[in-house]
Amino acid sequence: MAEELNVLRTWSSPWGLRVVYALKMKGLEYETILEDLKNKSDLLLEHNPVYKKIPVLVHNGKPICESLVILEYIDDTWKQCPLLPQDPYERAMARFWAKFGDDKLLPSIRSGFYTRGKEQEEGVATAIGNLKFIEKLLKGKKFFGGDTIGYLDLAFGWMANVISIMEEIAEIKLIDAETFPLISAWINNFSTHPMIKDLWPPRDRMIEKYKAIREPYLRKEA
Template sequence: MAKEEYGDVKFFGSGGSPYARRVQIALKLNGVKYQHFEEDIRNKSELLLKYNPIHKKVPVLVHNDKPIAESLVILEYIDETWKTHPLLPLNPYHRALARFWSRFIDDKVLPAIQEAAWTVEVKKREKAIEEAIEGLRYLEKELNGKFFGGETIGMVDIAAAFIAFWLPLMEEAVGLKLLTHDKFPKLHKWSQEFCSHPVVRENLPPPSRLLGFFKARYASITASK
């Protein structure tokens, strides 16, 4: 690909953010060179606020000085701009399905997992666990290959990166058991395949640091109960 097709690419992210890591994985899969700006979410830079004045958060991709915010939107932009590693299928129906499942993960599955992990009130936590398991069941049924994208990593796989990498560490930190091999054999195998992919593995945060963060957060929550 010619240099002018890449243009000037900047990426604003934060090391532990699963949403920012989505973008990094997609960029790396497509061989896109970019300038990385690491953001402190407690002390956001003026550049980040300039490029994302509405949500004021990462990730933000800036291509030729044009900012794009929100991880799923950025993934689609990457898919349409760089063609080395397609993230969405060519078939319009299958593309629509990939968008649906990616949004399902963000709107239904991840909020339920977060609620199950960080809620100490018993009834609310039990309800959140039920909702998280229900969401994972739908994904288990949808997964019919090595990856959601077939034999190669696609948009749904990247959207589900939290489930593959962040969730097991969160489970260890707070004592949850959601993504087990017995309950979800296909998802469990997929998570291992996904995290062991060279590009994915190189673009995930250090697990020990993330586990420490989760343990500290849970201790703080339970101490303030």
């Protein structure tokens, strides 16, 4: 049976990009259905009634939600170019760090981005502390997956997409090459990888978007 793969996402969402990167790594054809999150489609509400969020992968009519769950589904369904490591301990660790990225690292980076003054300094310090764990994971490796891009690289793709944009807008420094030589090299390796670079959202549009997202938080603070 011909596979039908649709991805509900937005042009900029790092969680949506996780899914299309994975499909591309596996060499699968898919259609993107772009969502307007201010006016969610009936299709999105029907396919993700619990969270009402993108991304959703629709495989032969069946929806799968939550980007990390979707990555595992893709890896379980199509065996070429494995994303998760084969070793059970390594698999568990990849899942652990992906969850750390979403639950701990990202909120700390956001708290440095959406604030000013002392609160911002504290957010940046916490984020830098969290990034130190990530730096250690890259010791002796080009990618989190080793020599090739794997599940954890796709899970951390948002770091390559978004951190430098947040740094520029909020005038903060999170990743400098001296403190984080391995993360800096990874960002370069990941963002220039042939499977990844064509799907990269344009920087000027991202800057505009993230400025607009930040603005209401600063107004609330003032």
